[in-house]
Amino acid sequence: MSGKPDPRHTRPRGARLTKWVVTAPPTLFLLAFFLAPALIVLVASFQYPGEFGGLAPITNPGDGREHGLTLENYAFFFSDFLFAEIFVKSFTVAALSTLACLVLAYPVAWLIARSPRHHRDLLVLLVILPFASNFLIRVYAWMIILGPQQAVAQAVNGVLALFGLAPVNLLFSPFAVLVGMVYVHLPFMILPLYTNLEKHDPVLLDAAQDLGANAWRRFWRVTWPLSLPGVFSGSALVFIPVLGMFAVPDILGGTRDMLIGNLIKDQFLGVRDWPFGAALSILLTLAVLVLAGLAAWAARPRGAT
Amino acid sequence: MRRLPWWLILAAAGTYAFLYVPLIVVVAYSFNNSRLNAEWVGFTLDWYRLLFQDEEMLRAARNSLFIALVSSGVATVLGTMAGLAMHRWRFRWLPLLVVTPVAMPEILLGVSLLVFFIQVLHLTLGMLSVVLAHITFSIGFVAIVVRARLAGMDESVFEAARDLGASPWQTFRLVTLPLILPAVVAGFLMAFTLSIDDFVITFFTAGVGVSTLPLQIYSMIKIAVTPEVNAVSTLLMLLTLVLVLAASRLDKGLMRAGR
Numbered sequence: 001m002s003g004k005p006d007p008r009h010t011r012p013r014g015a016r017l018t019k020w021v022v023t024a025p026p027t028l029f030l031l032a033f034f035l036a037p038a039l040i041v042l043v044a045s046f047q048y049p050g051e052f053g054g055l056a057p058i059t060n061p062g063d064g065r066e067h068g069l070t071l072e073n074y075a076f077f078f079s080d081f082l083f084a085e086i087f088v089k090s091f092t093v094a095a096l097s098t099l100a101c102l103v104l105a106y107p108v109a110w111l112i113a114r115s116p117r118h119h120r121d122l123l124v125l126l127v128i129l130p131f132a133s134n135f136l137i138r139v140y141a142w143m144i145i146l147g148p149q150q151a152v153a154q155a156v157n158g159v160l161a162l163f164g165l166a167p168v169n170l171l172f173s174p175f176a177v178l179v180g181m182v183y184v185h186l187p188f189m190i191l192p193l194y195t196n197l198e199k200h201d202p203v204l205l206d207a208a209q210d211l212g213a214n215a216w217r218r219f220w221r222v223t224w225p226l227s228l229p230g231v232f233s234g235s236a237l238v239f240i241p242v243l244g245m246f247a248v249p250d251i252l253g254g255t256r257d258m259l260i261g262n263l264i265k266d267q268f269l270g271v272r273d274w275p276f277g278a279a280l281s282i283l284l285t286l287a288v289l290v291l292a293g294l295a296a297w298a299a300r301p302r303g304a305t
Numbered sequence: 306m307r308r309l310p311w312w313l314i315l316a317a318a319g320t321y322a323f324l325y326v327p328l329i330v331v332v333a334y335s336f337n338n339s340r341l342n343a344e345w346v347g348f349t350l351d352w353y354r355l356l357f358q359d360e361e362m363l364r365a366a367r368n369s370l371f372i373a374l375v376s377s378g379v380a381t382v383l384g385t386m387a388g389l390a391m392h393r394w395r396f397r398w399l400p401l402l403v404v405t406p407v408a409m410p411e412i413l414l415g416v417s418l419l420v421f422f423i424q425v426l427h428l429t430l431g432m433l434s435v436v437l438a439h440i441t442f443s444i445g446f447v448a449i450v451v452r453a454r455l456a457g458m459d460e461s462v463f464e465a466a467r468d469l470g471a472s473p474w475q476t477f478r479l480v481t482l483p484l485i486l487p488a489v490v491a492g493f494l495m496a497f498t499l500s501i502d503d504f505v506i507t508f509f510t511a512g513v514g515v516s517t518l519p520l521q522i523y524s525m526i527k528i529a530v531t532p533e534v535n536a537v538s539t540l541l542m543l544l545t546l547v548l549v550l551a552a553s554r555l556d557k558g559l560m561r562a563g564r
Contacts, residue, residue, distance in 0.1 A: 018473040019394055026387035026444055027402065033441045034406045034414070037421035041413075044420055055424055104323065107316035114309055125553060130324045132549040134502045136522050137538040141327030143526065144334065149343040183327065186320075215310070244410025247504060251526055261412050268416050268509065278420065281413055288410060 045278035053272035073279035097181040101189040109193035176252040188237035196230025236295035335535035352536040365521040376439035377496035384447025392455040407445035415509035430512025447492035454488035494552040
């Protein structure tokens, strides 16, 4: 201990220093690259578009160019029914995807939760593995499977032909978009459901059985209500990303299957109307915040479990 | 333990098949001796040979690797700090700042960074903007994994180190870091995987200056689909498979990080 100051004396100042040395770098980084950009989009949603894309200045540049702040971008959104229609369609696709994910995920989550303990990690890993492969690859896979020459399309059209109906195109259709959305987001539903179902006490089901409840009533009156927090958090994890997704409709959908994400993408990379794109982003953010708040409220821990 | 009904097992098996069949199809057609992903003709390695002669694809692969290494390296340091800070000092605003970029639809982060880079920083989109964007969305994942690891730990170890006169840095280097190292490495692998796989945010922040594997795959899917896409997909799947298995070995809690 030659010449070192007694640590007890340096601790308070050292502790405060440590606190800032550890906290400041990630905080500053996220303030700069997450919060600041988000606020700039908020401001941009009230600006005019620039002459060659980008944004027009807020203060008067003195050369007669358009400048200042406006509500026009939001007014534009509400002026054309087409935009509301795209929002409604996006919410419909998100709701249907969430529902389909729930139906597909529940049996798997249940199976994992009821499996012997030493099998559970493997079964969970099997859910995660396909999810680890690239997102575009998983969408591309359905481009192959739903292609007109594949067995699926041939089978469907074969059945349709039996009833004298015209053949349909599975690829580049709303159906393909839905399948892609479900496939890409399914693990987000399985995992929270499983972590919820795993915690259920089997004694409750035994009690229900002793009281004369059949399998269906045991599920509907015991398991399902107890699993609702898992259902809500899984639903939020599927619904929210589906709402903003542009790549799945881009690859699997037809030209008419445009969703909010595609509309926003076009404003920034296609027609280059940044302020309108920013306004759309803000509207999407508001929708997401409301949904996340609802889900958090619905999934809140309840005393009775 | 209560026996499971047969139809439940059947339904679950169906979902597992739904998860795996599409990927198996992609892999199978990468070895198919036909330009069309339509029917099985015969075995070939031509698509892989073509892939390794595709200059653009190789350049994209190099870019992807470079971006993933740099961004996951930086994100691991910042994310570990954020995880430590969230655990140790329990700031209420920090988790919000760390987790929100992860929980939002990716497109929102993508467009906001696009506007920020061009309008505010006057940055030409390219390697740097992509790296910065990838760090932004990776920090949260590392922080969550590290905090989960710290949460399961006995606080008295750190107190003992302090009582024995260790400085904060010594405590970190000799006690905390060795204990959380598996989570830090798992976080790094996760950030690496996320970066190499990211399409949406890269799409908005790459500009015309730089291409990555997912961007290259996207343009091939949109313009001309050949089984070369299947070949590069298969190799990319193999890579992420190894990374994910390694990460889940290192940190058992990783799979349950969503709790």
